[in-house]
Amino acid sequence: MSTSTVYGTKINVVTTTADLKSITELIGSDKVEVSSIATGYQNPHFVDPKPSYIIKLSRADMFVTVGLDLETGWSPQLLSSSRNPKIQKGSNGYVDASIGVILLQVPSSINRGEGDIHIYGNPHYWLDPVNGKQIAKNICDGLEKISPENKAFFEANLNAFNTKIDLKLKEWTMKISPYKGAKIIAYHNEWCYFEQRFGLVIVDFMEPKPGIPPTPTQLVKIISEVKRNAIKLIISSPYFTTSSSDVVSQQTGAKTIVLGTSVGAFDTIKDYFDLFDYNIDKLIKGLN
Amino acid sequence: MNHFIYTALITVSLLSIPANVFSQADSIAKPDSVLLKQIEKQLSSSQPTPPPLQARTAPSTLPDISVIGDFQASYKDYVKRKFDAGINEAELALQSVVDPYARADFFFTVGKDQLTGKFNFDLEEGYLTTLSLPAHLQLKAGKFRSALGRINPVHPHALPFISLPNAYSNYFGEGINDEGVSLSWLVPNPLFYQELVVQITDGPIDNPSFSRSVGNTYFELAHLKNFFDLSANATLELGFSGMTGANFYDLRTNIGAIDLTYKWKPVQFNTYKSFTWQSEAYFSNANIPKESIVNSFAMYSFINFQFSRRLFFTGMYSYSNKPYSVSTVENAYSATVGWYATEFQKIEVEGKTTSSNIEKEQNQIFLRWIFVIGTHGAHQY
Numbered sequence: 001m002s003t004s005t006v007y008g009t010k011i012n013v014v015t016t017t018a019d020l021k022s023i024t025e026l027i028g029s030d031k032v033e034v035s036s037i038a039t040g041y042q043n044p045h046f047v048d049p050k051p052s053y054i055i056k057l058s059r060a061d062m063f064v065t066v067g068l069d070l071e072t073g074w075s076p077q078l079l080s081s082s083r084n085p086k087i088q089k090g091s092n093g094y095v096d097a098s099i100g101v102i103l104l105q106v107p108s109s110i111n112r113g114e115g116d117i118h119i120y121g122n123p124h125y126w127l128d129p130v131n132g133k134q135i136a137k138n139i140c141d142g143l144e145k146i147s148p149e150n151k152a153f154f155e156a157n158l159n160a161f162n163t164k165i166d167l168k169l170k171e172w173t174m175k176i177s178p179y180k181g182a183k184i185i186a187y188h189n190e191w192c193y194f195e196q197r198f199g200l201v202i203v204d205f206m207e208p209k210p211g212i213p214p215t216p217t218q219l220v221k222i223i224s225e226v227k228r229n230a231i232k233l234i235i236s237s238p239y240f241t242t243s244s245s246d247v248v249s250q251q252t253g254a255k256t257i258v259l260g261t262s263v264g265a266f267d268t269i270k271d272y273f274d275l276f277d278y279n280i281d282k283l284i285k286g287l288n
Numbered sequence: 289m290n291h292f293i294y295t296a297l298i299t300v301s302l303l304s305i306p307a308n309v310f311s312q313a314d315s316i317a318k319p320d321s322v323l324l325k326q327i328e329k330q331l332s333s334s335q336p337t338p339p340p341l342q343a344r345t346a347p348s349t350l351p352d353i354s355v356i357g358d359f360q361a362s363y364k365d366y367v368k369r370k371f372d373a374g375i376n377e378a379e380l381a382l383q384s385v386v387d388p389y390a391r392a393d394f395f396f397t398v399g400k401d402q403l404t405g406k407f408n409f410d411l412e413e414g415y416l417t418t419l420s421l422p423a424h425l426q427l428k429a430g431k432f433r434s435a436l437g438r439i440n441p442v443h444p445h446a447l448p449f450i451s452l453p454n455a456y457s458n459y460f461g462e463g464i465n466d467e468g469v470s471l472s473w474l475v476p477n478p479l480f481y482q483e484l485v486v487q488i489t490d491g492p493i494d495n496p497s498f499s500r501s502v503g504n505t506y507f508e509l510a511h512l513k514n515f516f517d518l519s520a521n522a523t524l525e526l527g528f529s530g531m532t533g534a535n536f537y538d539l540r541t542n543i544g545a546i547d548l549t550y551k552w553k554p555v556q557f558n559t560y561k562s563f564t565w566q567s568e569a570y571f572s573n574a575n576i577p578k579e580s581i582v583n584s585f586a587m588y589s590f591i592n593f594q595f596s597r598r599l600f601f602t603g604m605y606s607y608s609n610k611p612y613s614v615s616t617v618e619n620a621y622s623a624t625v626g627w628y629a630t631e632f633q634k635i636e637v638e639g640k641t642t643s644s645n646i647e648k649e650q651n652q653i654f655l656r657w658i659f660v661i662g663t664h665g666a667h668q669y
Contacts (some may be wrong), residue, residue, distance in 0.1 A: 039520070041556045048521060048553060049669050051481040052516040058424055058474055072663075073631070082390055083474055090388060112632065113660075211568035211630060212598050239556055 015064040017069045018263040022272040027157045040264025043239040049074040056084035069097035070123035095142035097135045101125045104192045115209025128193035172280045179287045188237040214244040226252040233286045237261045257286045293515030354662030366650040423473035435485040435511040437547040437568045450638045450654040453588035453606040454620040483516035497611045501534035525549040539575035553667040562594040584609035600626040618644045635660045
């Protein structure tokens with residue numbers, strides 16, 4: 001087995017986000033040592049490429065990325081500086097978790113005038129638990145390449161993960177089914193996969209265009225949309241301030257809630273399953 | 289009988305009510321088995337995972353291409369032509385991985401000659417960087433900005449001020465950007481990040497401290513970077529640089545430098561607030577004709593504070609001698625306000641005043657508008 005010099009016989013994995021860390025831990029179990037660069041309450045688009053991350057990457061056996069240019073502002077530089085050929089793009093230790101995921105909002109043309117759009121499609125795909133299965137499969141494939149003798153072990157964990165996702169998905173879908181079709185406002189365009197899976201309808205965004213902070217004109221538009229559609233809820237993320245959505249709340253009575261975008265966003269979100277437990281419960285409470 | 293009639297009336301009444309009145313209640317009250325069937329049907333359609341038929345953006349072997357525009361306007365009270373404006377520089381960047389073993393970065397610049405007003409095309413940087421050397425080594429070969437302190441490796445458009453600190457420009461002009469090789473080593477220090485860089489280059493042309501020697505004297509530089517995570521939100525970087533090379537008189541100049549940078553940025557709201565305090569000091573030892581030596585000193589210190597998502601302020605102080613004149617003393621102060629529309633566009637306004645014991649006070653106002661199109665690689669932390 002290819003092993004890290006730091007963690008003895010364990011495979012040393014570095015992931016870009018805490019969700020990928022959680023899934024890697026569930027698949028790799030006691031055969032992996034995993035660390036994440038971004039925290040769960042951090043905007044994964046904007047992570048400072050601190051030199052200390054280079055140390056982690058220089059010792060890694062495997063690197064797992066969300067891909068689709070989500071981390072384009074920081075991970076390529078860290079990878080180049082890591083001096084670690086095992087985890088460079090194209091190597092066995094480089095895992096793009098997005099491979100095989102059916103993407104939403106793939107642009108037919110690219111124009112930055114539309115804001116901070118992603119050329120490959122919306123990269124927040126881990127917010128659909130069914131996509132979690134594809135992520136887990138990609139991670140499992142990556143671990144098998146590094147440690148083929150543990151193939152059966154990883155695949156048993158993958159099957160257990162998939163079974164649990166199926167069970168939990170039934171529970172989550174049942175819980176939220178009375179609210180199917182509920183109209184909401186979101187701060188940033190990062191919920192399309194969650195919206196599609198759980199049957200919500202995001203009417204508009206606080207940001208006039210992805211990455212552009214809310215403007216007074218946009219707030220006026222949102223206030224009128226909230227009133228017109230009797231919208232009860234504005235959803236935001238831990239790394240956005242709620243000052244602008246609070247203005248809309250004051251004007252309309254719609255509630256602002258902060259959902260978890262990643263594992264670790266809040267103390268109670270300890271793994272990938274908790275992420276959806278938290279968000280579904282919070283949404284139901286908000287919509288009630 | 290009465291009971292039968294009463295029940296029948298209620299049944300008829302209920303049937304006559306439009307069905308949609310109960311639709312919300314019905315959806316909640318559906319037996320779980322019906323709902324479960326629906327969910328199972330939905331789940332079966334989402335079982336993994338045949339390879340997707342969805343086409344992704346066409347792959348390309350073209351490198352990342354970007355162009356950065358730098359429009360500047362200035363007012364200077366100490367020159368004859370006080371107002372000036374125009375494209376200061378356009379930078380074309382081409383960056384890509386070459387193969388599994390190396391990546392290449394090219395930066396071409398189209399800069400305005402201040403005397404003639406004509407634009408000149410030049411290679412600002414062009415280098416190959418290895419990705420797979422053993423022992424945590426990385427080799428760079430080509431033309432590159434030297435690993436001297438904190439300002440020199442950074443392209444001017446990425447700095448949070450417009451006019452370079454006098455301490456820096458008096459000793460290094462617009463920067464040391466030279467041809468040669470660079471070897472960096474990630475020191476296996478278990479306690480903190482440590483990187484040692486050693487560079488040998490031809491020797492810069494038109495630099496206040498160094499010149500390209502006609503003989504066999506080359507420009508040699510070493511930089512030791514020490515980086516500490518003080519907390520999740522705060523970091524400290526302490527760097528030591530030493531360099532030696534031929535000077536204007538084809539004698540040797542040696543410069544030692546220390547850089548210290550403290551950064552604070554809350555991880556959760558890192559796009560809204562940040563604070564940086566950065567300082568560098570240069571100790572120059574220049575040999576000049578008649579076996580004389582000039583030991584001189586320069587330093588700058590600035591703070592950069594981010595007030596909101598788009599608004600930044602930088603305040604800077606600089607103290608400087610000159611490489612061949614320890615008796616010259618310059619004190620400069622500047623204040624810069626930057627408005628960042630997005631990560632692809634920023635506008636900055638700066639006021640700067642320089643007093644000197646040799647020349648009369650100089651006051652300057654700058655405006656800079658930086659914009660980028662295409663895909664531009666991230667800058668160093």
